[in-house]
Amino acid sequence: MSGARRSAARPVRKEVTFSREEWARSRELFESIKDGFGYTTYMKFAREMLMHGSVHTTHVITDPAKIRPEIARIGNNINQIAHVANATGTLTSDQYDTLVQGLGRVESILNDLFTKTADQGWQ
Secondary structure, eight states, rough: OOOOOOSSSOOOOOOOOOOHHHHHHHHHHHHHHHHHHHHOOOHHHHHHHHHHOOOOOOSSSSOOHHHHOOOHHHHHHHHHHHHHHHHHHHOHHHHHHHHHHHHHHHHHHHHHHHHHHHHHHOO
16 A cells, blocks of 8 residues: 555545646535535545536526616515514505516526526536
């Protein structure tokens, strides 16, 4: 054995070489997903990719900042209605209609977002 101790569970050791560009891309991919998938080391990430295979990256085609203000406005209206309804124990038909319209608008915004993404193809 050369220097490094080998695990009884993993006695085979292989070396992989990268160009500078390949290494940069590989590290970039590792850094971008390590926290979401719990990879604490590059070795765990590399082993998982070699054994199970593929990485799918989804890019949202719109800037969330463009839809955030409208969704925030709708959310504020819903919260105000909920506060009054909780305080009084009642909900008027106008308040109910506003809630349904607001939730419908949020659903429409999100559907439009996903329809545009699907039309342009998931990346």
